Amino acid sequence: MNHFEYGPQGLACEGVPLAKIAAEVGTPVYVYSRATLERHFVVFRDALAMSGVVDPLIAYAVKANSNVAVLKVLGDLGAGADTVSEGEVRRALAAGIPGERIVFSGVGKARREIAFALQAGVAEINVESEPELNLIAEVAAELGVRAKVAFRVNPDVAAGGHAKIATGKSENKFGVSFAEAARLYANASNNANLQPVGVACHIGSQITDLAPMRAAFTKMRGLVEQLLAEGLSVERLDLGGGLGVPYFNHPEPPSPAEFAAMVGEVTQGLPVTLAFEPGRVIAANAGVLVSEVIHVHERPEGRKFLVIDAAMNDLVRPAMYDAFHDIRPVIQRTGETVYDVVGPVCETGDTFTRDRALPPFAAGDLVAFMSAGAYGAAMASEYNTRPLVPEVLVDGDRYAVIRQRPTYDEMLARDLVPDWV
Numbered sequence: 001m002n003h004f005e006y007g008p009q010g011l012a013c014e015g016v017p018l019a020k021i022a023a024e025v026g027t028p029v030y031v032y033s034r035a036t037l038e039r040h041f042v043v044f045r046d047a048l049a050m051s052g053v054v055d056p057l058i059a060y061a062v063k064a065n066s067n068v069a070v071l072k073v074l075g076d077l078g079a080g081a082d083t084v085s086e087g088e089v090r091r092a093l094a095a096g097i098p099g100e101r102i103v104f105s106g107v108g109k110a111r112r113e114i115a116f117a118l119q120a121g122v123a124e125i126n127v128e129s130e131p132e133l134n135l136i137a138e139v140a141a142e143l144g145v146r147a148k149v150a151f152r153v154n155p156d157v158a159a160g161g162h163a164k165i166a167t168g169k170s171e172n173k174f175g176v177s178f179a180e181a182a183r184l185y186a187n188a189s190n191n192a193n194l195q196p197v198g199v200a201c202h203i204g205s206q207i208t209d210l211a212p213m214r215a216a217f218t219k220m221r222g223l224v225e226q227l228l229a230e231g232l233s234v235e236r237l238d239l240g241g242g243l244g245v246p247y248f249n250h251p252e253p254p255s256p257a258e259f260a261a262m263v264g265e266v267t268q269g270l271p272v273t274l275a276f277e278p279g280r281v282i283a284a285n286a287g288v289l290v291s292e293v294i295h296v297h298e299r300p301e302g303r304k305f306l307v308i309d310a311a312m313n314d315l316v317r318p319a320m321y322d323a324f325h326d327i328r329p330v331i332q333r334t335g336e337t338v339y340d341v342v343g344p345v346c347e348t349g350d351t352f353t354r355d356r357a358l359p360p361f362a363a364g365d366l367v368a369f370m371s372a373g374a375y376g377a378a379m380a381s382e383y384n385t386r387p388l389v390p391e392v393l394v395d396g397d398r399y400a401v402i403r404q405r406p407t408y409d410e411m412l413a414r415d416l417v418p419d420w421v
């Protein structure tokens, strides 16, 4: 469920018409619903509780939507943060999420990022390889601390989704094998600068079938049992993120309740706490991208292009993953016309959709890309020197700009021309 519904003034986010935000902030603009963000987190948390999962660490995947205001909304509900860079750790800390609820993941953590995370006292650094483990031990020794590490295991399970976001096969760059995990875990337990606290996996994103997750989690349970049997201490099993969301073109993905029931079953009786790294399932349907139609361009052979003021630099998912986003008129209307919806960027790839039946539009009309709260603004760029798209958070009848659109002066001021040019 989300809080984007049609009212007397067209499509609204909670109590605020999107047309009002477009008029006051300008377009393109991302708009998020606080109530939806909160609801998604609470539904996920409560589903786990209902399935007998006691006191999990729900580390929201910051990469999905990393705005500090969004992180604060979730952090205030008890969410932790799954981070993949020093920048994301800084964002989580800035939102008031304490180090002990922050997980630091990612295949290529730099020395200074590891040092920063250790100083922030993160709950665990998810180790992706042996060289990385060695680097963490070295940095921890320099700082005179004991690094809490968890081993990210690649369970070699194929899990749906687009090839560019599947991570759980051994041919992907992520994680160590089960055999390596067991060996590295034992080694790390004997290192004064390392404290192995658990194991982790994450097999992909937008997963719409529980079977591969069940298979991976069952293998992870086996690994935890093996490590415990070897007399090693295991406190936490991190099951990653990846649960899919409805984008309204495919069958519904499993609900958080179904996911949690499966997790409860697979991990029953395991004497460790669980961690999760949900991103999309919290943020995707809590946000939309609002854009204005610049013009309708009909080519002589009949193809109709809806040229809008949002482009691939604002929402890259269709160009990058052929992703489907439902496109709704902000003001409801009847009738149907088939359009290619395109942005102003000088690339054919700047196409949001082809041959989509939509209501008829004219210049100046507003459209909303639904399910754009995750991997939308977070992946935006200034390609074509288009100002980075702003973000707005709605709370009931009020709203606030939570990231400003930069001015051209601010953008140009970042470029430095040396005096020898």
Ligand code: LLP
Pocket: 061, 064, 082, 105, 106, 165, 202, 204, 205, 206, 240, 241, 242, 243, 277, 278, 279, 280, 281, 317, 321, 374, 375
């Ligand atoms: N944990 C780890 C280690 C991850 O790599 C990811 C996502 C997550 C958690 C969160 O996954 P989620 O619950 O959001 O599925 N840009 C792509 C998605 C990339 C996902 C990368 N990793 C997209 O727009 O579809």
